[in-house]
Amino acid sequence: MDKVQIIAIIGSICYILLTLPLVFRKRIREEYAILWLLFGGLLLFFSIWREGLHLISKLLGINYPPVTLLLILILSLLLILVQYSVEISKLTQKTIELSQELGITRLELEELKCKLKRKKKKT
Amino acid sequence: MRILTIVPVFNEEKAIQLVIDDLKKNFPQADIIIVNDGSRDNSSAIARQNKGIKIIDLPTNLGIGGSVQTGFKYALKNNYDIAIQFDGDGQHLAKEIHNLIQPIINKKADVVIGSRFLKPSQRGFRCRWTRRIGIKIFEWINSLIIQQRITDNTSGFRAYNKEAIRFLAYNYPTDYPEPEAVILLGRNRFKIKEVPVEMKERSHGKSSISGLKSIYYMIKVILCIIMTALRYRER
Numbered sequence: 001m002d003k004v005q006i007i008a009i010i011g012s013i014c015y016i017l018l019t020l021p022l023v024f025r026k027r028i029r030e031e032y033a034i035l036w037l038l039f040g041g042l043l044l045f046f047s048i049w050r051e052g053l054h055l056i057s058k059l060l061g062i063n064y065p066p067v068t069l070l071l072i073l074i075l076s077l078l079l080i081l082v083q084y085s086v087e088i089s090k091l092t093q094k095t096i097e098l099s100q101e102l103g104i105t106r107l108e109l110e111e112l113k114c115k116l117k118r119k120k121k122k123t
Numbered sequence: 124m125r126i127l128t129i130v131p132v133f134n135e136e137k138a139i140q141l142v143i144d145d146l147k148k149n150f151p152q153a154d155i156i157i158v159n160d161g162s163r164d165n166s167s168a169i170a171r172q173n174k175g176i177k178i179i180d181l182p183t184n185l186g187i188g189g190s191v192q193t194g195f196k197y198a199l200k201n202n203y204d205i206a207i208q209f210d211g212d213g214q215h216l217a218k219e220i221h222n223l224i225q226p227i228i229n230k231k232a233d234v235v236i237g238s239r240f241l242k243p244s245q246r247g248f249r250c251r252w253t254r255r256i257g258i259k260i261f262e263w264i265n266s267l268i269i270q271q272r273i274t275d276n277t278s279g280f281r282a283y284n285k286e287a288i289r290f291l292a293y294n295y296p297t298d299y300p301e302p303e304a305v306i307l308l309g310r311n312r313f314k315i316k317e318v319p320v321e322m323k324e325r326s327h328g329k330s331s332i333s334g335l336k337s338i339y340y341m342i343k344v345i346l347c348i349i350m351t352a353l354r355y356r357e358r
Contacts, residue, residue, distance in 0.1 A: 095183070096185055096189050096192075096297065099181050099182050099183050099185055099189070099193075100181070100185070100189065100192065100193040100196055101196075102181075102182050103158070103179040103180060103181040103182065103193055104179060104193065104196060104197055104200065106179070106180060107177060107178065107179050107180075107197075111177075
């Protein structure tokens with residue numbers, strides 16, 4: 001086992017240790033955890049299984065196999081960021097709709113209150 | 124025929140009363156709904172002193188698109204036949220509403236836009252040259268996409284019939300929605316018509332678009348327009 005492999009294994013374990021407890025304590029919802037854990041597992045897998053990493057690197061035409069690990073890392077971050085953009089956009093849309101509904105409902109509530117007051121005064 | 128005037132308002136305490144007075148005096152047949160887009164000043168309180176006006180206070184600042192859409196939702200819920208979009212900063216004139224809604228009443232259009240640039244005379248306020256360049260670019264892009272020349276794509280003085288209200292209550296752009304809405308409506312086969320109107324220079328406050336923001340605005344709106352043009356039709 002050489003230095004770079006040890007660093008890769010430690011790095012992958014850190015990546016998993018960072019995210020797994022957050023999922024466990026429900027600080028990250030499961031649907032967002034999937035990508036984190038999937039890529040954490042993938043990184044650890046290829047850090048340990050050297051031959052597999054070499055094989056894939058050869059297929060991709062990468063001369064220095066640890067670069068493949070970096071590639072996986074970059075890909076994971078890219079996908080997670082895209083997922084975040086999608087989710088943020090969804091949340092923005094929901095916030096807009098909720099605010100609009102809340103505004104309209106407040107107005108209706110006020111009107112109802114006024115009507116009720118007038119009715120009470122009459123009786 | 125039930126008509127609703129939607130007035131989006133964000134920090135317009137100096138202009139709002141003038142706008143309300145103008146609407147009440149020059150177009151009293153319409154109901155007025157003020158959509159207060161999370162103003163930090165007294166806009167809402169001032170508007171509330173007027174009798175017979177409805178006010179929606181949005182809990183957060185949604186931007187002009189979100190507030191106008193709130194008005195459409197209200198119009199849809201309460202079964203209005205025509206909705207008029209009328210800016211809260213005092214640059215639109217209530218006496219022009221009669222002209223604005225005429226094509227809808229005559230069933231000649233689903234959407235009518237009040238244009239500053241259709242009148243041959245130079246009367247009334249037009250706007251700064253930088254903004255006019257922007258408006259020209261929108262005119263060019265929009266005519267290309269919907270095959271119709273709209274001269275004032277950024278005008279926020281518009282009238283909509285019931286069909287358009289129903290559509291926009293669920294599909295309305297946020298932020299700076301006007302040029303995008305033209306494409307959206309055109310692509311979805313709404314009949315758009317422009318009528319010449321006079322506008323005033325805003326009486327108080329500052330335009331929400333200036334400096335660096337205007338560059339961001341142009342890029343964002345152009346992106347939105349292209350995307351809207353490429354998307355499938357909603358109806």
